[in-house]
Amino acid sequence: MNVRRLIPTTALAATVALGATALTACSGTAGAAGSSDGKLHVTASFYPLQFLAEQIGGDHVKVDTLTKPGVEPHDLEITPKQTGQLSESDVVLYLKSLQPAVDKAVAQSGVKNVVDAATLTKLEAHGTSGEGHEGHDHAAEGEPGHDHGHDHAAEGEAGQDPHVWLDPAKYAEIAKGFGAALEKADPGHAADYKKNTDELVAKLGALDTEFKDGLKNTASRTFITTHSAFGYLAERYGLDQEGISGVDPESEPSPARMKDLQAIAKKDNVTTVFFETLASDKTAKTLARDTGLQTDVLDPLEGITDTSQGADYFEVMRSNLKNLRKALGTK
Structure with a gap:
């Protein structure tokens, strides 16, 4: 679909160093005070990021998701209504290369604060490790005859695997990075975002221990x-x-x-x-x-x-x- 590019009047790129993590933010500072309901409007691309935004944002955010329940996220197509919703967001949280339609819409939206979860942790390639052994062979998944609608060959650099949320430790890294992004976007509630982030990271640490022991x-x-x-x-x-x-x-x-x-x-x-x-x-x-x-x-x-x-x-x-x-x- 053709999406009209909305170009902000000013553009400022800021990089927030978070150890091994990074946040890319475009122009301006989103503020909850500018919204009619007094909340920071966050659009998440699909469920794992929606859940993370809800847990960290708490009562200070209104979270919408581009991928509705029951929709296979890889196959998502963006509607005009969703494009409008995206452009009106204070903050967008997505995972670049997982959903090509989202990548395109985000790039053209002119959103003031964009957080790419893929920059908040280290992505790895999980390819084949020998004849007959498949880890996550993204190149093979993009071969002719594969109609899943998801171009895995385009997943990050050198076929990187995007499914980081299934590792509680990596998911916690994303949580820390997004928490810092919310603190920057809405400094008036930074203390609450920090508290919520710490609580979520602690729960993910406990889950990691459960998996290790189990x-x-x-x-x-x-x-x-x-x-x-x-x-x-x-x-x-x-x-x-x-x-x-x-x-x-x-x-x-x-x-x-x-x-x-x-x-x-x-x-x-x-x-x-x-x-x-x-x-x-x-x-x-x-x-x-x-x-x-x-x-x-x-x-x-x-x-x-x-x-x-x-x-x-x-x-x-x-x-x-x-x-x-x-x-x-x-x-």
């Missing part, structure tokens, strides 16, 4: 998933992610990949094929039937719906931990 002693370290979104989680807790060929949960695995996964499942004592809540479980059930494995949910937390195994980020992550512990054979 996945310490297992019969297997390998899990199979239809959506290879768990590279950061696997790396953090010493697990091996095996993704079915192609990120599209609707697609059938190739015979060669099926053979590879059968061998991996036998060698690594794999019991379960995981699928996600926002996509069909067809591929997982096909693979499970042909390999004699079970199926279960491992939620990439790209959105919360009535079918999610929890009402918010923490509840769903703890459900993921429970399902992983069961599948990996916790000792």
Whole structure:
């Protein structure tokens, strides 16, 4: 779609050093006092960033999201109404390269304070590590025949994996960076933003400990998933992610990949094929039937719906931990 570029009258780029983090802010200082409801209007691109903004902003912010519940975020298309909503925001929080339509709209919006979550933590590439082993091969996911609508080849530099929120420690880094951004955008409530940020980071630290302790002693370290979104989680807790060929949960695995996964499942004592809540479980059930494995949910937390195994980020992550512990054979 064609989006008319709104050019602010002044432009100022500021970089806030946050250890290894950075905030890019465009012109002006957003102030809650300028809004009719007295709140800072924040637009988040999808659920993990919406949740973070709500937790840190508290009563001082009004948070909207561009990706509504039940919508697969990778496939999002921006409507004219959303473009208007975006341009009227005080602060925008998004993750560059995850949603190309959002990237384009943000670049053309003229929003005064833009926070790219990808700059607030270190992104890594989770590609293939050998024949038949798939971590998060973004280049392969963009091959012809893949109709998921998400160009993984464009994900950051050198195919970087954007799914950082599934690692509680990296999610905490993003929380710290965004908290600092809110303090700068709305200094009148900086103390509250700092307090809320510290509380959220503490909760994420506790969740990280739960995962470390819960996945310490297992019969297997390998899990199979239809959506290879768990590279950061696997790396953090010493697990091996095996993704079915192609990120599209609707697609059938190739015979060669099926053979590879059968061998991996036998060698690594794999019991379960995981699928996600926002996509069909067809591929997982096909693979499970042909390999004699079970199926279960491992939620990439790209959105919360009535079918999610929890009402918010923490509840769903703890459900993921429970399902992983069961599948990996916790000792």
